[in-house]
Amino acid sequence: xxxxxxxxxxxxxxxxxxxxxxxxxxxxxxxxxxxxxxxxxxxxxxxxxxxxxxxxxxxxxxxxxxxxxxxxxxxxxxxxxxxxxxxxxxxxxxxxxxxxxxxxxxxxxxxxxxxxxxxxxxxxxxxxxxxxxxxxxxxxxxxxxxxxxxxxxxxxxxxxxxxxxxxxxxxxxxxxxxxxxxxxxxxxxxxxxxxxxxxxxxxxxxxxxxxxxxxxxxxxxxxxxxxxxxxxxxxxxxxxxxxxxxxxxxxxxxxxxxxxxxxxxxxxxxxxxxxxxxxxxxxxxxxxxxxxxxxxxxxxxxxxxxxxxxxxxxxxxxxxxxxxxxxxxxxxxxxxxxxxxxxxxxxxxxxxxxxxxxxxxxxxxxxxxxxxxxxxxxxxxxxxxxxxxxxxxxxxxxxxxxxxxxxxxxxxxxxxxxxxxxxxxxxxxxxxxxxxxxxxxxxxxxxxxxxxxxxxxxxxxxxxxxxxxxxxxx
Amino acid sequence: xxxxxxxxxxxxxxxxxxxxxxxxxxxxxxxxxxxxxxxxxxxxxxxxxxxxxxxxxxxxxxxxxxxxxxxxxxxxxxxxxxxxxxxxxxxxxxxxxxxxxxxxxxxxxxxxxxxxxxxxxxxxxxxxxxxxxxxxxxxxxxxxxxxxxxxxxxxxxxxxxxxxxxxxxxxxxxxxxxxxxxxxxxxxxxxxxxxxxxxxxxxxxxxxxxxxxxxxxxxxxxxxxxxxxxxxxxxxxxxxxxxxxxxxxxxxxxxxxxxxxxxxxxxxxxxxxxxxxxxxxxxxxxxxxxxxxxxxxxxxxxxxxxxxxxxxxxxxxxxxxxxxxxxxxxxxxxxxxxxxxxxxxxxxxxxxxxxxxxxxxxxxxxxxxxxxxxxxxxxxxxxxxxxxxxxxxxxxxxxxxxxxxxxxxxxxxxxxxxxxxxxxxxxxxxxxxxxxxxxxxxxxxxx
Numbered sequence: 077x078x079x080x081x082x083x084x085x086x087x088x089x090x091x092x093x094x095x096x097x098x099x100x101x102x103x104x105x106x107x108x109x110x111x112x113x114x115x116x117x118x119x120x121x122x123x124x125x126x127x128x129x130x131x132x133x134x135x136x137x138x139x140x141x142x143x144x145x146x147x148x149x150x151x152x153x154x155x156x157x158x159x160x161x162x163x164x165x166x167x168x169x170x171x172x173x174x175x176x177x178x179x180x181x182x183x184x185x186x187x188x189x190x191x192x193x194x195x196x197x198x199x200x201x202x203x204x205x206x207x208x209x210x211x212x213x214x215x216x217x218x219x220x221x222x223x224x225x226x227x228x229x230x231x232x233x234x235x236x237x238x239x240x241x242x243x244x245x246x247x248x249x250x251x252x253x254x255x256x257x258x259x260x261x262x263x264x265x266x267x268x269x270x271x272x273x274x275x276x277x278x279x280x281x282x283x284x285x286x287x288x289x290x291x292x293x294x295x296x297x298x299x300x301x302x303x304x305x306x307x308x309x310x311x312x313x314x315x316x317x318x319x320x321x322x323x324x325x326x327x328x329x330x331x332x333x334x335x336x337x338x339x340x341x342x343x344x345x346x347x348x349x350x351x352x353x354x355x356x357x358x359x360x361x362x363x364x365x366x367x368x369x370x371x372x373x374x375x376x377x378x379x380x381x382x383x384x385x386x387x388x389x390x391x392x393x394x395x396x397x398x399x400x401x402x403x404x405x406x407x408x409x410x411x412x413x414x415x416x417x418x419x420x421x422x423x424x425x426x427x428x429x430x431x432x433x434x435x436x437x438x439x440x441x442x443x444x445x446x447x448x449x450x451x452x453x454x455x456x457x458x459x460x461x462x463x464x465x466x467x468x469x470x471x472x473x474x475x476x477x478x479x480x481x482x483x484x485x486x487x488x489x490x491x492x493x494x495x496x497x498x499x500x501x502x503x504x505x506x507x508x509x510x511x512x513x514x515x516x517x518x519x520x521x522x523x524x525x526x527x528x529x530x531x532x533x534x535x536x537x538x539x540x541x542x543x544x545x546x547x548x549x550x
Numbered sequence: 551x552x553x554x555x556x557x558x559x560x561x562x563x564x565x566x567x568x569x570x571x572x573x574x575x576x577x578x579x580x581x582x583x584x585x586x587x588x589x590x591x592x593x594x595x596x597x598x599x600x601x602x603x604x605x606x607x608x609x610x611x612x613x614x615x616x617x618x619x620x621x622x623x624x625x626x627x628x629x630x631x632x633x634x635x636x637x638x639x640x641x642x643x644x645x646x647x648x649x650x651x652x653x654x655x656x657x658x659x660x661x662x663x664x665x666x667x668x669x670x671x672x673x674x675x676x677x678x679x680x681x682x683x684x685x686x687x688x689x690x691x692x693x694x695x696x697x698x699x700x701x702x703x704x705x706x707x708x709x710x711x712x713x714x715x716x717x718x719x720x721x722x723x724x725x726x727x728x729x730x731x732x733x734x735x736x737x738x739x740x741x742x743x744x745x746x747x748x749x750x751x752x753x754x755x756x757x758x759x760x761x762x763x764x765x766x767x768x769x770x771x772x773x774x775x776x777x778x779x780x781x782x783x784x785x786x787x788x789x790x791x792x793x794x795x796x797x798x799x800x801x802x803x804x805x806x807x808x809x810x811x812x813x814x815x816x817x818x819x820x821x822x823x824x825x826x827x828x829x830x831x832x833x834x835x836x837x838x839x840x841x842x843x844x845x846x847x848x849x850x851x852x853x854x855x856x857x858x859x860x861x862x863x864x865x866x867x868x869x870x871x872x873x874x875x876x877x878x879x880x881x882x883x884x885x886x887x888x889x890x891x892x893x894x895x896x897x898x899x900x901x902x903x904x905x906x907x908x909x910x911x912x913x914x915x916x917x918x919x920x921x922x923x924x925x926x927x928x929x930x931x932x933x934x935x936x937x938x939x940x941x942x943x944x945x946x947x948x949x950x951x952x953x954x955x956x957x958x959x960x961x962x963x964x965x966x967x968x969x970x971x972x973x974x975x976x977x978x979x980x981x982x983x984x985x986x987x988x989x990x991x992x993x994x995x996x997x
Contacts, residue, residue, distance in 0.1 A: 468908055
């Protein structure tokens with residue numbers, strides 16, 4: 077990468093009148109493979125190099141990107157961006173302000189223990205075939221649809237801004253995705269999950285996909301064979317880290333994104349039921365603690381510096397049931413008189429950096445899992461989910477269990493078919509009375525922005541219990 | 551190497567390396583966006599991109615890659631690497647080749663407007679939309695305005711050799727009269743003529759104003775009149791489920807040709823050569839001429855969407871829907887009915903008008919069980935008249951049930967697409983009237 081291109085962009089933008097300028101020069105290379113019902117899908121590789129710039133001129137913002145990296149194209153790109161921001165500033169009454177932030181000069185390489193380069197395409201396809209073979213080996217379970225994909229990429233990024241930051245970051249991404257369809261007579265159930273880590277090929281060891289899929293296929297078949305509807309009356313509900321994760325992401329992470337709170341995403345991704353004045357107010361019980369933390373090593377949402385050059389850090393979104401902090405970038409933080417907490421991300425150079433979650437999860441409690449089950453007289457234990465959604469203010473949440481069980485007198489009993497949690501956000505957080513000690517995170521791809529940016533994140537938590545919940549029965 | 555000299559060169563080079571069924575496409579694009587928030591411009595964006603992509607077959611090993619550096623050395627190296635990759639893979643036994651391509655196709659009208667090549671009057675359209683929304687009663691107007699221009703050149707080893715140009719213009723306006731009362735409208739087109747940002751601004755503002763002070767309703771069964779915008783999401787899923795790719799992946803709720811899947815009132819085309827269609831084209835990615843394909847005819851499921859290879863596999867004809875690796879929908883066209891909006895509301899008697907939805911997710915793609923969340927103003931209708939706006943509901947039903955429950959189709963028609971399309975939708979362009987459905991299941995947060 078010719079880093080001088082990025083530096084040239086920032087210097088030129090400043091000369092043309094930008095009060096703030098940044099440039100991200102990026103190169104990414106990756107390859108991907110898929111197997112559908114045992115047959116290989118088209119495989120391939122891709123490489124992309126380009127630059128994205130952002131300027132603030134007279135309090136208005138412009139973003140531009142290109143993969144044409146000759147000096148004439150780059151110069152024109154910057155000139156156009158500055159002019160575009162100037163034109164917008166003639167219409168705008170309010171000005172975008174970035175507070176002065178600390179400038180960093182750093183190089184951060186997320187190392188791969190087993191480099192993607194050392195694994196041949198044949199080995200990657202063999203990996204998928206071994207997963208397929210393991211599922212086909214379950215002779216008593218029919219799985220007519222089996223889709224597996226594996227892809228890996230390395231993203232190299234050089235960031236420079238007019239505050240003086242010069243940051244080089246290199247991040248590997250490993251991704252595995254499965255979709256399975258388990259049949260039992262005329263009935264079927266589908267399940268899909270993705271596993272993303274910012275690691276090398278060693279992720280194939282850490283995700284332990286074969287035992288997980290075998291266990292999942294068996295439990296889904298059991299659910300099809302013996303699943304009963306959820307109880308009509310209110311019961312206690314214990315959710316697994318997977319279900320805790322989707323709750324954390326949808327009903328805490330998203331509504332605490334300050335750009336939603338200030339209405340910047342109202343056009344498509346929506347707003348938030350949370351308002352700036354709700355900092356310090358109670359949303360849940362004393363035992364609820366929830367963070368967003370990009371500093372965990374090797375996770376899908378992990379990074380050292382965000383795409384505004386701010387050092388990432390843990391944010392306590394809820395502490396002891398109280399709304400404590402929002403997720404901020406430089407623009408939203410300044411609106412609240414704060415400094416950014418390092419949450420601005422873009423999926424590639426060709427996307428505007430916007431406010432995103434990283435790794436969002438419930439902090440652990442003090443219970444052991446078996447203690448929690450034992451302490452529950454009548455309840456439903458929901459291990460995984462399928463259909464889920466939440467309204468665009470993040471108030472009305474729903475998730476439907478895909479793998480769930482009755483709890484009777486402190487013991488796991490018969491499977492439960494599609495129990496639906498359909499609750500408001502305050503109802504969820506104020507019903508939690510106990511959390512276990514062990515936290516687990518799942519990976520996902522979160523969509524936001526125009527055009528939509530699907531960014532890698534994780535979400536999770538420990539098991540937790542919600543008291544007196546009326547479940548949906550479809 | 552000049553970008554558009556790559557396709558011919560690369561096809562010949564790949565042939566020399568032993569590959570067959572080669573497609574090489576090169577393109578450049580210039581796109582602009584203005585994002586506006588609370589009556590002001592939040593950010594302007596500009597994307598300039600040049601790219602080239604290769605698809606090839608080597609003894610039933612199918613691979614693809616992009617080329618981002620346009621030197622002869624880089625093109626050669628990518629092709630050598632790609633053929634090497636193909637040789638390492640197991641065969642794709644269900645691959646049956648590439649369609650024959652041509653160097654001339656029937657032109658589809660209304661896909662390109664030279665006025666959009668260097669378009670720089672976006673702020674005028676944005677201001678018009680904002681002013682119209684505010685005049686209609688909104689307090690805040692937000693949205694995105696986009697224009698794009700692209701040109702491409704594609705060559706295949708089966709005779710395809712074509713250049714093409716396209717352009718686009720769209721505006722999506724969300725107007726808010728209060729935190730709980732909003733309206734959303736969008737328009738999209740390929741040409742400037744007739745594009746009017748006042749109209750969606752004004753309509754969004756009007757929906758927002760009428761949505762003030764929404765009430766709660768009980769969960770249960772309701773007749774629902776869907777405006778075109780929410781149908782972009784729902785019918786996008788229907789079009790996606792018609793792809794043979796979705797069927798083979800277990801992601802389609804259409805399981806058998808000829809099956810009655812909808813009300814006899816419903817006829818849907820995949821219409822790739824629709825004049826002025828936002829997703830129209832003259833030829834697909836492998837060179838089959840675009841066509842109009844009936845997907846659902848008076849309620850009966852007629853065909854999956856195919857490329858040449860999948861059509862061979864299923865002993866049928868390609869529908870001209872090839873993407874580089876799998877078939878996908880073009881414009882989804884719903885044949886309009888005869889009912890006016892007033893007539894649809896009167897016919898509904900009691901029920902809901904849903905002006906937008908979002909977050910449509912499936913519990914089971916093959917069964918079609920799903921839920922979606924109405925957003926923006928929702929109106930409760932009693933005795934054929936709008937009684938009040940309502941809030942906080944979810945439609946929890948089955949897509950086949952919804953299609954079968956269609957009781958009337960409007961004579962209006964809008965060209966819309968969904969922002970956050972989830973599978974099986976491809977987020978493609980939908981041309982649809984308003985649609986009235988009977989007795990759909992509405993749920994709410996409980997406890």
